[in-house]
Amino acid sequence: MKIIVVEDEVDILRGIQEVIDHSQLPFEQVFAVHTAEEALELIEQYRPEIILTDILLPEMTGLDMLESVKALAYGPKVIVISSYNNFIYAQRSIQLGAIDYILKPIHKEELAEKIGVVYDMVQRELISQDQIKNQIAYARLGTEALQEKFVQGLCMQKTALQEHIHHRLQVWGMQWLETDSYVLISLSINREDVRGKQDKDMNLDLFAIGNIADEILKSYQPSVIIRSIHHDWVILTAWEQELSIAQDIHERVLKYQKIIPAIGISERQHSFQAISEAYEQSRKALKVALMNSNQRIASYADIIDRIDHEDIGLVRQWVAEAVLGGDAEVVSLWLEEMIHRFILDRDVSKTGDLSIKCFEWILEVHSCLAEKVDMEISHFPLELWEKAERCPTVDDLKRLLRDHLSELMKLVADQQHPSLPNFMIDKAKRIIDGKYGEAITLQSVADELSIHPVSLSKLFKKETGQNFLDYLTEIRIEQAKRMLRDTNLKIYEIAEKIGYQEIQYFGKLFKKRTNMTPKEFRYGR
CATH class of the missing domain: 3.40.50.2300 (Response regulator)
Structure with a gap:
């Protein structure tokens, strides 16, 4: 005083x-x-x-x-x-x-x-003023705690917009959720990025990140930030450029805390009842951001667009066929997609969980491959699993598995019987020879062989020197020539028997292959 x-x-x-x-x-x-x-x-x-x-x-x-x-x-x-x-x-x-x-x-x-x-x-x-300030502070903290619990409830289960919910939204100035579209943004830090820090230090880091985000959100209203049940942060915002918010938070946290935050963004929602769905989306996107050092801001819309919804059993077979055919590009593509799919599994929360998923999937690929090549594929050293367990990041795990599958391709190429690819193509040829008169396609033949059509196409070209369609056309034209010489069938009947429904199209193909029309060929002109 x-x-x-x-x-x-x-x-x-x-x-x-x-x-x-x-x-x-x-x-x-x-x-x-x-x-x-x-x-x-x-x-x-x-x-x-x-x-x-x-x-x-x-x-x-x-x-x-x-x-x-x-x-x-x-x-x-x-x-x-x-x-x-x-x-x-x-x-x-x-x-x-x-x-x-x-x-x-x-x-x-x-x-x-x-x-x-x-x-x-x-x-x-x-003293009285201090007491009043403390009471106001406690009241504010109590109000914030109630608001946090309320919003957490909206995130955890689908909630209808009833009258008592409407009143609470008004009390906390969140009535915009009733009328505006919105997104949810989940915000956290990767524990592997701050390895060596104690839990209390990590909590301080998370607290600091929340303060930075809270300050930033003053420029992006209407918005609200709360603690999630996972002790990180959740932002609800009606701001239309949600990516701007994420980038601003990312840059400021990196600048002031020297920490790279992970941020997951939901799709934009237009219904109050969809808050829980948006929360789930933001958590999935956050998981991708946490586990992918190259994508620390992840959007749910982007990660869903990337997922191929093919059956996982078919994918295993296609990868096995790609290994068999030495197609490193297809192997790498499906490896990337499967890792991405595994990251989104509910039971995957860290790199170690992902390593287990990938290990089991590689074993299944081995099993599929062993069935196809009629030989024992035992090239799966224990060291691979030990190395996978030690991979600190998803990128390290990808490189490890990609290298292993490359080694596996070399092993198959070195050890398999030289006639194996010929056997596969011979089987494809037999299917064509038996069904050339039907609506046969590369896809239908690949399905019969349990092989991906891209792999079959490449293998067919490699072993025969011509693509699938050229070979099919050649077989059909040869059969047409035989029927023109040896039967009295009309030309349109012959076209239908070899798989062509349009006689004009058949006539063009025939002339292109023989330099004669079907009629000229029949009468020896």
Whole structure:
């Protein structure tokens, strides 16, 4: 607490200072000046809680000074000293905020008592103000806790917009959720990025990130941020450029905390009841961001677009066929997609969980491959699993598995019987020879062989020197030539028997292959 004494008479000023010193009141600072002008400068700078001033001062009076102090609007306690027993002075002093009026000559005991009374009054007010501030703070914390619990409930289960929900949204200024479209953004940090830190330090980091995000959201309203049940952060926002929010948070957290945050963004929702669905989407996107060092801001729309919804059993067979055919591009493509799919599994929360999923899938690929090549595929060293367990990031795991499948392709190429690819193509040829008159396609033949059509196409070209369609056309034209020579079937009947429904199309193909029309070929022209 601070006090200022304004008195132009030196002896009286010194006497008042002595009274204050002997009172043993714990003032933080005691200012003593001779003029109102000096006093105003100090009052404006330090805002002392108690002002003790004479009325008659050089140039500016004490009452005029109090008029100027009143304009500062900070409410000090004022004791006025005067040698005039004049009601008008006393009345104006009270109007200007004085709580006591002392006549000269001053008695030290009386002055000490009055200063002590005012000191106690200010002290009680300060304590009361602190209590009110604490009560407001506790009330705000309680309100925030209730709001957090309410929003967590909306995130965890689908909630209809009933009347009591409507009232709560109004209380917390969240009624925009009833009318505006919105997204959910989940925000966290990767524990592997801050390896070595204790839990309390990580909690401090998360707390700091939440504060940064809260400050940023003031520029992106309407928005609200709460703690999730996973102890990280969830943002609900109607701001239309949600990616701008994510990028702003990412940049500021990196700048001020030296931490790379992971951020997952839901699809934009247009229904209040969809909050729980949006929350689930943002958590899935967050998981991708947490486990992928190259994609720390992930959108649910993007990760869903990337997923191929093919049956996982078919994918295993296609990968096995790609390994068999030495197609590294197809192997790499499906490996990438399967890892992406595994990341979104509910039971995968860290790289170790993902390693187990991938290990089991590689074993299944081995099993499919062993069935196809009629040989034992035992090239799966225990070291692979041990290395997978030690992979710190998803990228490291991808590289490890990609390298393993490449080694597997080399092993199959070195150990398999030379006639194996020919066997596969021979089987494809037999299917074509038996069904050339039907609506046969690359896909239908691939399905019969349990092989991906892309792999079959590449293998067919590699082993025969021509693509699938050229071979099919060649077989059909040869059969047409035989029927034109040896039967009396009409030309359109022959076209239908070899798989062509349009006689004009058949005629063009026949002439392109033989340099004759079917009729010219039949009559030897």
